[in-house]
Amino acid sequence: IATNTPMMTFIFIKTASTPETLMLVGIGYTVTANQYLNCQKQRTRAIRTLEHLFEEVDVIVTPSTACLAPKIPPTAEVYGVTDIQLTTCLMRFLVLANLTGIPGIALPVGISSAGLPASIQIMAPWFEEGKLLYVAGLLEKKVASKMKQPNVYFDILGDLCKE
Numbered sequence: 567i568a569t570n571t572p573m574m575t576f577i578f579i580k581t582a583s584t585p586e587t588l589m590l591v592g593i594g595y596t597v598t599a600n601q602y603l604n605c606q607k608q609r610t611r612a613i614r615t616l617e618h619l620f621e622e623v624d625v626i627v628t629p630s631t632a633c634l635a636p637k638i639p640p641t642a643e644v645y646g647v648t649d650i651q652l653t654t655c656l657m658r659f660l661v662l663a664n665l666t667g668i669p670g671i672a673l674p675v676g677i678s679s680a681g682l683p684a685s686i687q688i689m690a691p692w693f694e695e696g697k698l699l700y701v702a703g704l705l706e707k708k709v710a711s712k713m714k715q716p717n718v719y720f721d722i723l724g725d726l727c728k729e
Contacts, residue, residue, distance in 0.1 A: 585648045613666050620691040625701050630672040630685040632658040637682070659687055669695045671702050675709050 597605075619626070633655040639647065663670035670689040678684055688705070690698035 584646050586646075586650075586653065589648070589650075609665055612662070616662075616666055616668060616691075624690070624697065626662075626689040628659040628662075628687050628689075630659060630687040631656045634678045634680070634684055635682040637680075663687075663689050668692055669698050671698055673702050673705055673709070674713065675705075677714050 633652075636652060660670075662668070668689050668691065670687055672685045672687050674683050674685045676684045686705075688698060688702055690701070
């Protein structure tokens with residue numbers, strides 16, 4: 567079945583939500599079979615490295631992002647934001663879990679001097695979500711009581727429980 571047909575491309579482009587998504591799809595069309603296979607080898611290498619690492623550690627803790635949350639410009643609601651450097655900065659530590667399939671969770675740990683949230687990411691071995699949630703729960707209890715709420719805060723789950 568051919569999936570790279572003009573009709574499939576048209577349907578995807580009509581339903582893609584952001585310019586960044588369209589850019590990534592466009593880049594995907596330029597990847598050769600050899601490049602794809604090399605990427606799969608790197609993925610396998612990363613998985614093997616994690617297998618060895620998880621023999622020594624229970625979880626991996628990193629910042630969720632390599633930079634603090636940026637302010638959202640007023641034009642973003644209408645035009646979106648396309649900033650590849652910012653996207654790379656925000657996604658740098660998220661790639662490992664996405665690439666290798668290990669479970670991860672982001673946990674707010676504070677507010678910057680600009681009043682924006684900061685968080686850490688915890689990653690656990692494959693199929694050990696219970697361990698991940700246990701560690702996250704312990705850290706949340708330690709941090710939540712000391713953490714100042716941001717200037718703009720919506721307690722979505724709390725609001726749902728009141729209904």
